[in-house]
Structures are given as structure tokens and as C-alpha cells.
Amino acid sequence: MSQPWTHTAAKPAYPRVDEHYVEPSWVSERLFEEEKFDGPIYDPACGFGRIIKSAQKAGLYATGTDIIDRGWPAMPWDFMQDWTRRENIVSNPPFDVFQAFAEHALTVYQKKLALIMPTARLNAARWLQLMSLRRVWLLTPRPSMPPGHVIASGGKVGGGKSDYCWLVFEHGYRGGPELKWLRKNRI
Numbered sequence: 001m002s003q004p005w006t007h008t009a010a011k012p013a014y015p016r017v018d019e020h021y022v023e024p025s026w027v028s029e030r031l032f033e034e035e036k037f038d039g040p041i042y043d044p045a046c047g048f049g050r051i052i053k054s055a056q057k058a059g060l061y062a063t064g065t066d067i068i069d070r071g072w073p074a075m076p077w078d079f080m081q082d083w084t085r086r087e088n089i090v091s092n093p094p095f096d097v098f099q100a101f102a103e104h105a106l107t108v109y110q111k112k113l114a115l116i117m118p119t120a121r122l123n124a125a126r127w128l129q130l131m132s133l134r135r136v137w138l139l140t141p142r143p144s145m146p147p148g149h150v151i152a153s154g155g156k157v158g159g160g161k162s163d164y165c166w167l168v169f170e171h172g173y174r175g176g177p178e179l180k181w182l183r184k185n186r187i
Contacts (some may be wrong), residue, residue: 020047020068020070020094021092021095022047022048022050022092023050023051023092023116023143023164024143024144024157025050025053025054026143026184027116027139027143027164027166027182028050028051028054028055028090029054029057029058030182030183030184031054031090031114031137031166031182032054032055032057032058032060033058033186034137034180034182035112035114035135035137035166035168037055037060037088037090037111037112038087038088038111038112039087039088039110039111040060040061040062040063040086040087040088041055041060041061041062041063041087041088041089041090042062042063042064042086042087042088042089042090043055043062043063043064043065043089043090043091044064044065044066044077044079044082044089044091044093044105045064045066045067045079045091045092045093045094045101046064046065046066046070046072046074046091047066047070047071047072047092048070048071048072049064049071049072051064051090051091051092052064052072055090065077065079067079079101079104079105080097080100080101080104082108083107083108084108085108085109085110086108086109086110087109087110087111088109088110088111088112088113088114089105089108089109089112089113089114089115090112090113090114090115091105091114091115091116092115092116093105093115093116095117095118095121098115098117098121099125099127101115102115102131102167103127106131106132106169109169109171110171111170111171112168112169112170112171113168113169114166114167114168114169115166115167116164116165116166116167117164117165117166117167118162118163118164119138119162119163119164119165120162120163122136122165128167131169132169132170132171132172132173132174133167133168133169133173133177134168134169134170134173134177134178135166135167135168135177135178135179135180136165136166136167136168136177136178136179136180137165137166137168137180137181137182138163138165138179138180138181138182139163139164139165139166139182139184140181140182140183140184141183141184142160142161142162142163142164143160143164143184144157144158144159144160166182
């Protein structure tokens with residue numbers, strides 16, 4: 001039986017309007033090609049809806065919300081106050097509240113949870129040792145993840161300087177995480 005998780009991080013402030021960084025579509029498209037999900041996908045920080053579209057492209061039913069209207073046709077919704085059980089959660093959460101967001105998601109997911117995280121934060125994230133972390137997918141090449149307002153205004157995208165990874169949690173999993181590379185193009 002799975003242990004219920006409680007929030008250990010300080011209560012986060014609401015994400016700033018500018019805490020919206022957008023991953024290129026290949027990041028979630030490749031995840032859905034390599035990581036098998038059983039059941040619907042929910043993205044609680046869906047922004048422009050790229051993860052939802054990638055899940056649908058992979059033949060999965062997917063929905064999403066965001067705390068702020070960023071263009072996806074859904075009412076703004078505060079995931080941190082939502083206790084609805086979700087089969088699978090896949091998201092690029094706000095990094096300034098990442099731990100609290102992840103811990104909350106761990107209380108409501110039923111099968112798999114996949115979150116994008118800056119790889120540089122992985123070493124210091126000791127709290128992950130207590131979680132059902134199954135896999136870490138290192139993204140290569142480094143994806144450029146500009147602020148949403150840059151993309152919305154037609155700004156130049158590229159030249160990212162940070163590395164990112166997918167953290168995939170599997171309900172009930174016990175053991176150490178597997179490390180894999182998720183390449184933009186299949187080899």
C-alpha cells in the first residue's frame with residue numbers, strides 16, 4: 001500500500017505571472033513515445049497546451065488547466081487547492097514552487113506522474129529520495145524553454161542555457177530511479 005504524502009515545503013506563494021516557461025513540443029512528444037501511460041492525462045499547469053496536444057497526438061485522452069489564463073481554453077484553476085484524484089499527471093510546473101507542486105501531485109495521482117525539472121536542481125532535491133521516483137529522463141539536446149510572453153509576442157526562441165529532465169513517478173514503486181536519455185530524434 002502506498003504511503004500518503006504530505007506537504008513538507010513551505011506554503012508557496014502564487015506563481016508569478018512570468019513564471020511560465022514553455023518547453024518545445026518535442027519534449028513531451030518524445031516522452032509519450034518512450035514512456036507508456038495507461039489512462040487519461042491531466043496537465044495542471046498547461047499554459048499553451050503543448051503537453052495536452054502531444055498526449056492527444058499519441059492517442060491519449062488529455063485535459064488541462066492553469067492557475068492563470070495563458071491561452072488554453074479552460075477556466076483558470078488552482079491545482080494546489082484541488083484534491084481531485086487523477087490517473088496520470090504530466091506537467092511543466094512552475095519552478096519557483098516545484099517541490100510543493102510535486103508533493104501535492106504525489107497525493108492525487110493514481111498511476112504515473114511526470115514533471116519537467118531543471119537538471120541542476122536534481123542533486124539538492126533530497127526530498128525525492130522518499131518518493132516513488134521510477135525514472136529520470138535527461139533531455140538532449142538541451143531544450144530552449146523561454147518565457148511564455150516571448151513566444152506569445154513572436155520573439156526569437158533558441159539558445160537555451162539550462163538543462164532539463166523529466167521526473168517520472170510510478171504509484172507504488174519502491175527502489176532507486178533509473179536514469180535514461182530522451183533524445184529529440186530517435187536514433
